Amino acid sequence: MHTNSEKQVRLRFAPSPTGPLHIGGVRTALYNYLYARQHGGKFILRIEDTDRSRYVEGAEKYIKDALQWCGLQFDEGPDLGGDLGPYRQSEREAVYGKYVEQLVSSGYAYYAFDTPEELDRMRQEEMDAGNQVARYDSRTRARMKNSLTLAADEVERRLASSEPYTVRLHLPEEGEISFRDEIRGEVTFATRDLDDKIILKGDGWPTYHVANVIDDYSMQISHVIRGEEWLSSTPHHIFMYEGLGWADHIPTFAHLPLLLKPTGKGKLSKRDGQKFGFPVFPLAWSGRARAEENFPGFDSYGFLPEAVINFLALLGWNPGDEQEIFSMLELQEKFALEQVSKSGARFDFEKARWFNQQHLQGLSGEDFQKVARPFIEAAGYQIPEDTFPQMAALLQPRIHTLEELPEAAKAFFLAPTDFDQKTLRKKWKEEIKPHFGQLVTDLIEVENFSAEVLKGKLSQYLEEHDLSFGQILPLLRIALTGVSGGPDLFAMMEILGRDEVTTRFAGAADLFDQVGTPS
């Protein structure tokens, strides 16, 4: 019989607001987003804030701002609403209790009354006995204080008292839990290797594990794409789906490879940003209370969000051909979970800079001016409105990040104070000096002070005196900007204007003389 029950594609990004969103989290959000868009599905934001001890003020706002900056628009979420909300777990407290009880009554979970001291003692005993992992599990629970070991009336008495208790999963001693991971294939865990994870804490809040499963079910999530660190929790989650009678609703799982340090060794951490001098967060974050908790972001480094997205998309995903530059729409078309690698992806900041350069170059003149403006103004330079479009066009191909703009644009705003001595020693020759003087005079006296006329004038002079560009051009550049490289000299002169050029040329010969004699 034909049923019309094709499951709707619904993916969620489920961050915990414990601080700024790490760039790895942005990649997770991106892959979820791409998959949802690609399949005409929904992309949902769910804030997992049941761990009140790790809650950080401002983190939820940061997460939303960061997703917005990256262009990852969600369809349902806190503040935005949707039919299956609320989307903030702290507002769903009433939902969880009955399911936790259901797990206990069906034997999938049990109450545990152990004090912190008793737990410590158990771990110590395990370690003393030479067990590498000391944990609450199918082996150790038999000697602990829980509803499996205590008499029923004792359990009742304890539950009725004000004594805190937890609820733990009751993993079978024997058996296996298997599932298919879209990236790793079939994954199997022996239940004896799994711990009896806490699902309800002493403070009455559900833990991530149970709230995550209940909400994925309640919000009809079809696919769970998340970081590799959750792979080992997935059997526990599947166990709960079974315990709650939701075995037919287990989502499709895909666990993404870790982001590795630039050295390729170990997981990329938030401290690596400071260590290696690059951002590991999308937006700058101010930790307020503690200065060491302030982090720069890709935004403050002068990255375009589309470049960050492009870079992140390829950290773990291999499109299978040579294409490297992708727009969000192209990513939506081409991204495929099957092409995500199992092994960790090395974070290469130079590569990120290259992507940004490519995307900067792809901007229209007007768009470039828009993104460049704040970076130039932040350096204290006053932008000349009439010549800014030309100036921006000269700078656009010359930078990798917008943060480089103040330095790249410096010569447009400030007369040089240092001169490239090495080049001067080579080029400031006795026989060139009179030509330099004459040329400077000729140039500042041209009738129409435009790049084209200035260039024509110089070419004509060089030809008449049998000189090469290489003998003179570096000297003119140094006189104007202090260095021998930079954007087109004549275009710069036109932008600076006759007065400024005259002033800068004015004492140049004297200053050059002081620098050194030619070899």
Ligand code: GLU
């Ligand atoms: N709240 C979890 C996190 O912060 C979500 C993991 C998941 O997607 O299941 O990473």
